[in-house]
Amino acid sequence: MRIGSDEIVSFKEFEDLLIKATNTANEGITISAMDQPDRPLVFVNEGFERLTGYSKEDVLGKNCRFLQGKETENEPVEALRKSVKKGQQTTVELLNYKKDGTAFWNRLSITPLKDKNGLTTHYVGVQSDITELRETQKDLQAANKDLALFQEKINFELDQARRVQNFILPSLLPQSSKIRFSSVFEPMDQIGGDFYDVIEIDKGVYGILIADVTGHGIQAALLTFMTSFAFKNLALQTFSSAKVVTATNEKLYNKMPRGSFVTMFYAVYDSNDKTLTYTQAGHPEGFVIRPGAKEVIALKSEGQLVGAFSSELVNYSESRIQLEVGDKFLLYTDAILEIWDSEGVMMNRDNFTSFLIANSHLPIQDLLEKIKLFGLSYSGKKTFNDDFTMVGFEVLA
Numbered sequence: 001m002r003i004g005s006d007e008i009v010s011f012k013e014f015e016d017l018l019i020k021a022t023n024t025a026n027e028g029i030t031i032s033a034m035d036q037p038d039r040p041l042v043f044v045n046e047g048f049e050r051l052t053g054y055s056k057e058d059v060l061g062k063n064c065r066f067l068q069g070k071e072t073e074n075e076p077v078e079a080l081r082k083s084v085k086k087g088q089q090t091t092v093e094l095l096n097y098k099k100d101g102t103a104f105w106n107r108l109s110i111t112p113l114k115d116k117n118g119l120t121t122h123y124v125g126v127q128s129d130i131t132e133l134r135e136t137q138k139d140l141q142a143a144n145k146d147l148a149l150f151q152e153k154i155n156f157e158l159d160q161a162r163r164v165q166n167f168i169l170p171s172l173l174p175q176s177s178k179i180r181f182s183s184v185f186e187p188m189d190q191i192g193g194d195f196y197d198v199i200e201i202d203k204g205v206y207g208i209l210i211a212d213v214t215g216h217g218i219q220a221a222l223l224t225f226m227t228s229f230a231f232k233n234l235a236l237q238t239f240s241s242a243k244v245v246t247a248t249n250e251k252l253y254n255k256m257p258r259g260s261f262v263t264m265f266y267a268v269y270d271s272n273d274k275t276l277t278y279t280q281a282g283h284p285e286g287f288v289i290r291p292g293a294k295e296v297i298a299l300k301s302e303g304q305l306v307g308a309f310s311s312e313l314v315n316y317s318e319s320r321i322q323l324e325v326g327d328k329f330l331l332y333t334d335a336i337l338e339i340w341d342s343e344g345v346m347m348n349r350d351n352f353t354s355f356l357i358a359n360s361h362l363p364i365q366d367l368l369e370k371i372k373l374f375g376l377s378y379s380g381k382k383t384f385n386d387d388f389t390m391v392g393f394e395v396l397a
Contacts, residue, residue: 019045028052028127030064034084034112034120038063042122051129053099064125067096071103080110087112087120093130105134168228174200176396178271181206182365183391184372186384193220194333194387195228199235204271207235207244210331210391211264211306212283219257227252227262227306241266241279242318245306249281249314252307261308265331267299274323274395279316281306284337287353288321289328289367291360296353297321328364328394330356335386336371339379347378364394 022029028048032039040061049055052067059066068077076092083090091109098104107130113122173181181198193213201207209231213223230251234244245266252262265286267278278286279301286299303316323329339347355374359367368390375384 023047028125030125030127031113032064032123032125034122039084039123048127051098051104051127052096053102058099067106069095069097069103071095072097080108083110084112084120084123087114093134103131104129105131168197168225169195170198173198174206176204176271178204178395178397179206179269179393180364180396181208181391181393182368184368184389186372186388193224194389195224196331196389196391197228197232198391199232201236201239201268205239206269206271206393207241208267208269208329208331208391208393209235209264210283210333210389211262212333212387212389213262214260219260223256223260223262226255231264231266235266239268239270239277240318241268241277242303242316245279245281245303245316246311246314249306249309249316250311253310256307262306264306267329267331269323269329269393271395275320276323276329277318277320279303279318281316284332284334287330287356288323289330289356289360290324291326291328292324294357294360296356296360323395325395325397328360328367328392330367330390330392332371332390333387335384335388336375336390338386339375339384341378342380347375351378364392368392 023046025045025047028051029043029045030041030048031043033042036042040063041059042061044054044056044059048059052059054066072095076094079090079092089109089111091107093105093107095103096106107128109126111124111126112120113124115121169185170183173183175181183196183198185194185196187194194211195213196210197207198209199207211224211227211231213220213227227248230248231244234247234251238244245264248264256262261282263283264281265278265283266281267276267286269276276288276299278299280286280299281303282305288297288299289295290297299319299321301317301319304314337347337349337352341347355371356367359370362370371390372388375388376382379385
């Protein structure tokens with residue numbers, strides 16, 4: 001038999017070479033005779049001996065079923081039988097046992113050897129110990145199960161937090177012949193950091209708040225609850241927007257997690273004389289939209305973030321404007337301005353104010369809905385990248 005260009009070896013030498021090569025394999029390799037009773041093993045390599053603990057003398061002449069034990073499942077064994085009966089190749093994973101009784105998971109691949117007439121004379125088996133892999137898979141399945149249960153618990157808690165957060169939002173906005181309120185609230189997640197409120201402080205006098213707490217999720221929800229309750233209790237005590245924001249800051253400072261804060265815009269509207277008093281605290285400016293003059297008036301005042309600094313370090317000012325019949329007042333969170341189009345161009349303030357002027361004739365409810373659609377159209381997306389909140393009113397009389 002020729003092996004190389006200049007070397008000829010005998011069949012016996014070639015057989016020894018194959019056996020030597022087979023013995024270097026880590027996997028167990030066996031050959032079973034199909035033309036003998038009970039299909040005994042006629043060859044096992046050293047890898048099989050290392051894998052099972054059985055020696056050649058222990059196993060040659062025996063059927064390989066001696067590796068099976070009390071916990072070996074019948075399904076893979078039956079699959080082997082059917083494949084052998086049909087003379088087909090197959091691979092199964094089954095629990096086998098070493099000579100010392102130690103169980104191990106065996107990935108067994110059997111391949112038929114056929115003679116020139118197509119009859120199966122032998123089967124070659126390749127066996128691999130996959131016990132560690134199976135244990136890893138088992139651990140992973142258990143971890144996935146635990147993760148699914150944890151996710152289910154988190155989803156439940158988020159749903160409960162969302163229900164509570166919806167509770168702090170006004171279910172019905174005040175109604176009056178002199179003023180019409182409207183709002184839009186769409187959290188990015190199940191629960192978000194935005195919230196708003198409209199309360200009647202006195203007959204015909206209304207407090208309008210919009211706020212944005214840092215972050216999302218349960219922590220943001222907890223901060224919205226804290227801020228909302230602090231605000232509501234304080235707002236009923238005074239008509240001064242600056243005093244309410246200042247007192248809210250005092251309530252929240254040193255009670256919020258490090259790095260957390262709230263932006264707020266709070267206004268008090270007296271429908272009896274049409275005056276609007278407002279305080280801006282780190283929040284985007286508000287707008288008065290005046291349809292008759294095709295004008296948008298920006299509402300700004302000096303004020304820092306809420307809850308981030310002690311009262312000695314902050315000062316919240318108060319500004320005032322006289323409204324007219326037909327005016328619309330608008331507060332919003334920054335989701336409407338932090339929008340990018342498909343080319344990465346961010347919407348600027350001029351885009352927004354131009355849109356407001358062009359649609360200033362619309363009733364307040366229709367205007368808010370159109371602003372939302374305008375933002376989504378600009379981004380080309382179906383949802384905003386942040387909580388989207390607006391609240392406003394129009395002066396009717």
